[in-house]
Amino acid sequence: MVWVPLFLVALVVTGIACARACRDAVTADLLGRGAAPELTVLEAAYLAGGPLRVADLTLVSLHRARLVLLAHTGWATVVDAAGGRDELERTVLGAIGPDGQSPIPAVRPLVAEAACVRALADGLVARGLALPEPARRATVAGGRGLRAAFLLTLGLGAAAALLVPEGERGPVLAWFALPLLAAGLCLLVARADAPGCWASPAGRRLLAELSPRDPMTALARRGTAVLEPELRAAFRTAFRVHDTRHRP
Structure with a gap:
């Protein structure tokens, strides 16, 4: 069970990164309500x-x-x-x-x-259409955190697979696939939702209507x-x- 501490580290890091990204997304989504x-x-x-x-x-x-x-x-x-x-x-x-x-x-x-x-x-x-500087920096930092969590989980999963006998690698990799999938999905959503990090969700909706x-x-x-x-x-x-x- 030497791989369990590595899995817990990956789980905690990914959880924090995903929670931070979700928090920033919810905060940004509250901007621009009722804007012209x-x-x-x-x-x-x-x-x-x-x-x-x-x-x-x-x-x-x-x-x-x-x-x-x-x-x-x-x-x-x-x-x-x-x-x-x-x-x-x-x-x-x-x-x-x-x-x-x-x-x-x-x-x-x-x-x-x-x-x-x-x-x-x-x-x-x-007007709530552009992200304030602190929110923009938080969004960028959140994306970097997700990328770091994804790469860290990938590396820890590979290391854990090398620490167990060959016959046990399948279940170990399956456990690491959970935080890896979570980080990857959050990263894809974050990149698709705010590619430039200048507009709030309300601003992006207005841009899409032009x-x-x-x-x-x-x-x-x-x-x-x-x-x-x-x-x-x-x-x-x-x-x-x-x-x-x-x-x-």
Whole structure:
């Protein structure tokens, strides 16, 4: 019975990880009850992809309005510095810099950290459509805990199987399959339910109701993958730059 302590460790770790993930899911689900059932395209961009998605959407909007040129080389060039139509667009023009030209990877994080983007996020949090920072971090930590529990159970099960005679390995592995299955199912549900960890369940429901036919709405929901090849090439360089400041 040398495998029993290993099984108990796997059971306790998996139980704690699953309970934590369920608690965070219930807490998030309480957000957004009674929220106004409308989203602007910028709000949709934040809920689907966070501050960097808002920056991408604004850059594309300026490009299509012929106020900024996004080159396939990954550079943004200001065409009309006085043409910003709102605070966010003026922030993008300012982030490109006084020379009127800057690499897109340098512009995106500056816009993502702007006060107007934070105000957009705060408004969504107040309406219960976006996860507050503590809840978002808890959701991310819960997912990591589930992955760790799954891998730990897998390793302990393998070790336990090596500690018993070959004829007893089947029942031992069957016992370890229980916490392994629990951790795996919780991990799958967590990853499917909150892939970006920006929107609350109420926010994700509103995102799902948006029509994908509008190009800007599709960009807000799915990112630059929906753009035409020339614009995709412009952002491809940006995505090669490793920036984790605005990722879950």
